[in-house]
Amino acid sequence: MAELKTRPNDKSVTQFLESLEKETRKADAFTLLALFEKVTQRKAVMWGDSIVGFGSYEYTNSTGTYDWLMTGFAPRKQNSTLYVMQGFADYAEDLKRLGKVKTAKSCLYMTNLAKIDLDELEKFLTKIVADMEAKYPCQ
Numbered sequence: 648m649a650e651l652k653t654r655p656n657d658k659s660v661t662q663f664l665e666s667l668e669k670e671t672r673k674a675d676a677f678t679l680l681a682l683f684e685k686v687t688q689r690k691a692v693m694w695g696d697s698i699v700g701f702g703s704y705e706y707t708n709s710t711g712t713y714d715w716l717m718t719g720f721a722p723r724k725q726n727s728t729l730y731v732m733q734g735f736a737d738y739a740e741d742l743k744r745l746g747k748v749k750t751a752k753s754c755l756y757m758t759n760l761a762k763i764d765l766d767e768l769e770k771f772l773t774k775i776v777a778d779m780e781a782k783y784p785c786q
Contacts, residue, residue, distance in 0.1 A: 652695065653694050653695035653698060654694065654695065654714075655692045655693070655694050655700065655703070655714075655716075656692075656693050656694070656695070657693075658693040658696075659693070660680065660691040660692070660693055660699055663693060663696075663697070663699070664676045664677055664680065664699075664722070667722055669724075671759055671761075672722050672724075672727070672759075673722070674760075675722065675727055675757075675759055675760045676699075676720070676722040676727065678760055678765075679699075679720050679722075679727065679729075679760075680699065682765070682768065682769060682772065683699070683701050683718070683719065683720065683772065684701070685769075686769060686772040686773050686776055687701040687702055687717070687718065687772075687776050689701045689702045689717075691719075692716075694716050694719065697721050697722075697723075698716065698719055698720070698721045698730070699719050699720055699721065700716030700717070700718070700719035700730075701716065701717060701718055701719050702716065702717030702718065702776075702779075702785045702786055703715060703716055703717055703785065703786050704717050704732075704779065704783040704784065704785045704786070705783065705784070706732075715732065716730060716732070717732065717776070717779050717780075717783075717785045717786075718730055718731065718732065718772070718775060718776060718779065725758070726756045726757055726758050726759075727756070727757050727758075727759075727760075728754050728755070728756055729754070729755040729756075729757070730753055730754060730755075731753055731754070731755055731775050732753050732779065733753075733775065733778060733779060733782070734752060734753055735750050735755075737778070738771070738774070738775070741767070741770070741771045741774065742755075742771075744764060744767040744770075744771075745763055745764060745767050745768055745771060746762050746763040746764050746767070747762040747763070748763070
């Protein structure tokens with residue numbers, strides 16, 4: 648079985664977020680941290696060097712079975728990436744209410760939170776977490 652490069656570790660989430668250079672990205676990251684902790688009722692954990700994850704579940708693909716983050720985010724240079732592991736097929740209407748976002752397979756991209764309806768984002772995160780917990784035994 649192949650070893651995953653991105654795994655949970657003991658690095659400090661706060662130190663990572665404090666190290667972000669762009670002030671707007673840093674402020675957005677701390678807002679996301681509080682929102683994810685509230686919605687998931689889980690403590691933030693660093694996954695690899697740049698993903699802030701919440702909870703975990705068993706993920707199986709063609710190379711094996713792994714522990715993977717239930718949800719989380721990564722403050723990237725160009726945008727913030729939110730991880731929606733189940734994808735977006737069931738969330739088209741929810742996405743319309745969020746504001747300016749783009750999606751890829753399991754990633755939701757936002758340039759900054761000023762373009763996002765935070766109340767709708769909280770509802771969306773609550774829904775995706777409940778869906779993950781219903782489908783998988785999440786820790």
